[in-house]
Amino acid sequence: MIEMNLVGVRIELPTNQPIVLLKEREGERYLPIWIGAMEATAIAFALQGIVTARPMTHDLLKNVLQETGVSVERIVITELKEGTFYAVIHMTRDGSSYEVSSRPSDAIALAVRGDVPIFANEDVLTEASIVIRDDEEQEVEKFREFLEQVNPEDFA
Numbered sequence: 001m002i003e004m005n006l007v008g009v010r011i012e013l014p015t016n017q018p019i020v021l022l023k024e025r026e027g028e029r030y031l032p033i034w035i036g037a038m039e040a041t042a043i044a045f046a047l048q049g050i051v052t053a054r055p056m057t058h059d060l061l062k063n064v065l066q067e068t069g070v071s072v073e074r075i076v077i078t079e080l081k082e083g084t085f086y087a088v089i090h091m092t093r094d095g096s097s098y099e100v101s102s103r104p105s106d107a108i109a110l111a112v113r114g115d116v117p118i119f120a121n122e123d124v125l126t127e128a129s130i131v132i133r134d135d136e137e138q139e140v141e142k143f144r145e146f147l148e149q150v151n152p153e154d155f156a
Contacts, residue, residue, distance in 0.1 A: 001119040029129035039105035058109040075107040077120040
C-alpha cells in the first residue's frame, strides 16, 4: 500500500467529467480517478470547509459512525477492473476491525471529512498512475490555482 495525498478535484475538458487527483506522498506518481458530479461537489465542499445547513450524505455517514463509536482508520483504492476503481473503508470499533467496500469517490469524500489517510495498492498505481515531468509541473501549479478559485457549485 502506498500513501496518497489528495491534490483536489477538477473538471476534465472537453468532456466536463469531474476527476479527483491523488499523488503519492513519497513519490512522483499521480492517480486520476473519474468521479460523478455529486461526489465531486461533496469532496470540493469538504476541501473548502463549506458547511451546509443540513448534513450532506457523507457528513451524515461521518456523524453516524462517530455516534456509534466507529473510527475510520484509512481508505484504500484496492483495484481497477475493466476501467472501474474499487475501494475499501477500514474501520475499528471496540477493538474489532471492519472493512466495507466502497466507490473510491465516496471513500475519499468520507476521508477528507475525517482527516483519514488515503492509500492505493501498488497494482492500481502501476496500471493507472501517471508521472508528471518537471515541465508539466507548471500544469499542476495551474491546477492548484484553479482549485483555489473553483466553487463547489461549478460541479452541479
